[in-house]
Amino acid sequence: MNNPVAQSPADVYIATTQALRASTESISQFIQEDPENTQRLNELNSQREEAYRNWTNAAYLLKTLPASEMAVALARIERELNI
Numbered sequence: 373m374n375n376p377v378a379q380s381p382a383d384v385y386i387a388t389t390q391a392l393r394a395s396t397e398s399i400s401q402f403i404q405e406d407p408e409n410t411q412r413l414n415e416l417n418s419q420r421e422e423a424y425r426n427w428t429n430a431a432y433l434l435k436t437l438p439a440s441e442m443a444v445a446l447a448r449i450e451r452e453l454n455i
Contacts, residue, residue, distance in 0.1 A: 382444075385430040385433070385449055386448075388423065390453075392420070399420060
């Protein structure tokens with residue numbers, strides 16, 4: 373049995389931030405292209421809500437780190453997400 377590789381809190385936060393950004397972009401683009409398709413818009417909104425929940429969970433996970441680990445994680449997040 374293969375065990376999945378554990379991701380660091382920074383990895384999780386970066387991945388969920390990227391997913392949330394992509395979801396937001398998808399909705400913005402969809403609204404410009406087909407604003408009358410409410411079924412698809414509802415699907416995209418549901419996906420964005422899930423991405424947001426994952427992102428908030430990842431942010432909470434960062435808060436549980438010891439200060440020294442949090443500092444390293446935040447520096448990496450800032451660097452990788454260009455913030």
